[in-house]
Amino acid sequence: MTSIVYINGRYVPETDASLSPLDRGFTLADGLFETMVASGDRIFRPNDHMLRLQRGADVLYIRLPPVEDLMDAVYESLRRNGLSHSVVRLTVTRGIDPGRGLDVTPDIATSVVIRVATWHGPLDSLPQGRSLLLSHIPRNNLSPLAGIKSLSYVEGVLARLEARRSGADDALVCNMHGFLTGATSSNIFVMIDGKLLTPSEGDGILPGMARRTVLEEAKRIGIFVEERSLTSDSIAGADEVFLTNVVAGVVPVVSLFGSPVGLGVSGTVTGRLASAYWNRVVSELS
Template structure:
């Protein structure tokens, strides 16, 4: 595999990142997962805008190079027309301690992978081990620290599910460990508002543009939803069960897949 490291393409076996990089030692960084379709990166501007917004929150300098060109070069170097690109940006190396260096030298890595098989509808549980902190500025940032999600995903696996719904500190629905959540309730397509600890998903925005509305949701709302589906940069995934309750309607998700590129 060819990677983009810093300002150039590098063979995976030759790539080197310092063990003192703050992305490794502290999770001090950001990432974006991007869908590649027909050789084009879908919703590139939205991804780069979210990356820049996260960088402002962290006080992390953005690379001066053309990230769109770097992404395209990485895909081309790996012979990919359809697949997934992962862009990782860390603060780079620094001295011991939490306070970042005054003049950081960020580390940029772009990796490519072929598209995997389509996933079946997901089985969900509501996480009991962790909560989404809607009061943290990191709730709006796609950061490298994914430990809450990892704990919840492990819980889901133990309970025989594919993913876990995270509630926030007010017991409101936020999202799952890797995706935004939409529900069809009383004929209305709804999704939790950003203020409830929701990451501003790129595919979420595309679905919102099709007429969905934001509304605070509780676990009881999911209990009566006629349809639930998940969205991420890689597409729309229907939900077949939540907390053991079967869901058989996938019509809204299917309609949106037909209307939204890459869904």
Template sequence: MKLWLGDRLTEEADARISPLDRGFTLGDGLFETMRLSGGAVLRLDAHLARLAAGAQVLGLPLPGLDLAGALAATAQANGLSEGVLRLTLTRGTGPRGVLPPAAPSPTLVITAAPAGPALPPARLVIAQTTRRNELSPLAQVKSLNYLDGILARQEAARRGADDAVLLNTRERVAETTIANLFAVIDGALVTPPLADGVLPGVMRAAVMAEGAQERPLAAFDLQRADELFLTSALGIRSVGEIEGRPVSAFAAAERLRARIPGA
């Protein structure tokens, strides 16, 4: 595989990142996962806008190069017109300690992979091991600090599920470890508001444009929902089970897949 490192393409076997890179030592950085379709990155402007917003929150300078061009070059170098691109941006190397260097030199990595197979409806549980901190500015940043999600995903695996729903500190539904969550309740398509600790997903925004409404949700609401589905940059995935309760309605997800490119 060829990847983009810094300002150029390189072979994976030749790629080198310093062990002092703050992305490795402190998780100091951001990432974007993007769907490649027909040789183009879907909703590229939205991804780059979210990257820029996250960089502003972290005080992290963006690389002074054409990111769209680097993404396209990485896809082409790997012979992919359909697949997944991941852009990772760290603050680069720095001295020991938490305080970032005054003039950081960020590290940029872009990788490419073929698209995976279509997934069956997801089985969900509600995480008991951790909570989403809706008060943290990181709640709306796609950062490299993913340990809450990892703990919850491990819990889901132990309980025989595919993913875990994260509640926030007020016991409201936020999202799953890797996706935004939508529900059809009493005929309305709803999703938790950003203020409840929700990452501003790119596919989430596309579904919102189709008429979904923001509304605080409790775990009880998920148990009575007629339909549930998950959204990420890679598409829309129906939910077939929540805490052992079967969910058999898929009509809203199917309608949105037909209307939204890459869903």
């Protein structure tokens, strides 16, 4: 079945969807996005997604449509596509600009695109362990784009390509000072000498919804997590490593920089937090 896409007030089959070549999201990556997961018409942490979108819009001086209107369009998109479990991509750009270059034509209308795709839904077991290499491409923690979900993701694309071409699943990315910010589209947690650690927000990470949920659930079940600056050298001998992403959930890492993590299998803490995470997701989507 062809999915239905929302574009600027219209619901159209994905095969018929089109964007103006003058849209600044296309010409300049001048926009934002959120990726959400849903079961039926229930979305995981919708308010938090909208708050993050608004914060990003404030940074970029983009005037968002009313949040209520955006969410109405999201829920209608879910209804029209009728999937049991969905990934929802909400994209907002500065709009269609008849001018050229960087200057913004005053009072252009914001563009909104919503695409719904199939999601595997909450998991009852851990996914296959991943292998990570270290990317040579830095993430600019001094940029105003650090910490927001900008459309400009080409650095992540290059880092992922670099990893895949070297035989790994993904890459870890450092900031301009050599501190880890996470993988290309995931946050990272490491277990070292009985302590669970994750990079701090001040290092230019994009704090994801899954990361926030894991922090909350870890506190609830009595696992202390310390947010601090980490380097590739400091995590090389970690006992456990896992990634978090709202679509994939908690993903174990079994190989780091070409060496096994621990025994080369998912660890106990990773399993406990994955279970707690998915229980939380199920409770909010039921």
